Amino acid sequence: MRLLRMVLVLVLVGLVSACGKDEPAAVNAPNAANLKTVTLSVPGMTCAACPITVRKALEKVPGVVRAQADFDSKTATVRFDPARTDIKALIAAVKNAGYAATLKKPAAK
Ligand SMILES: [Cu+2]
Numbered sequence: 001m002r003l004l005r006m007v008l009v010l011v012l013v014g015l016v017s018a019c020g021k022d023e024p025a026a027v028n029a030p031n032a033a034n035l036k037t038v039t040l041s042v043p044g045m046t047c048a049a050c051p052i053t054v055r056k057a058l059e060k061v062p063g064v065v066r067a068q069a070d071f072d073s074k075t076a077t078v079r080f081d082p083a084r085t086d087i088k089a090l091i092a093a094v095k096n097a098g099y100a101a102t103l104k105k106p107a108a109k
Contacts, residue, residue, distance in 0.1 A: 035065055038087055040076045041104040042069065042094060050099070051076070057097035061085055075104055 042054055051069030054076050058067035063084025069076040078090050087103055094101035 034081065034083065035079055036082050037077065037079045038090065039104040040078065040091065040094060040101045041074065042076050042099050042101050043074050044099040045069070045071055045074050047071075053097050054094055054099055057093045058090060061089055061093045064090070076101070 042050075045051055045054065048071055051071045054069040055067045058064055058069075058076060058078050061080070063081045064078055065081060066079040067076065068078075076094065080090065091101045091103070
């Protein structure tokens with residue numbers, strides 16, 4: 001009887017620890033729900049070709065899922081995986097392309 005209880009406890013402990021091992025992998029997997037969108041203010045875009053340069057620079061950043069740049073509003077909107085990149089890297093990419101950029105709107109889902 002005591003042996004059976006011990007076996008049961010061991011099986012339960014084994015199940016619980018197996019669950020714990022599975023969860024972090026699921027969290028690390030690319031997941032649409034984890035993506036963030038930010039809007040950057042890029043006031044230096046002075047002609048219709050500028051947004052294309054800005055968009056291409058942002059699309060090259062690993063972790064960026066989608067980038068859009070709008071000439072009229074002088075903004076760039078970026079959807080990215082926060083596990084792979086961050087706002088600082090996005091602003092740096094725009095700066096490397098020749099444009100000053102600042103965060104316009106905090107991250108929203
Ligand atoms: Cu231009």
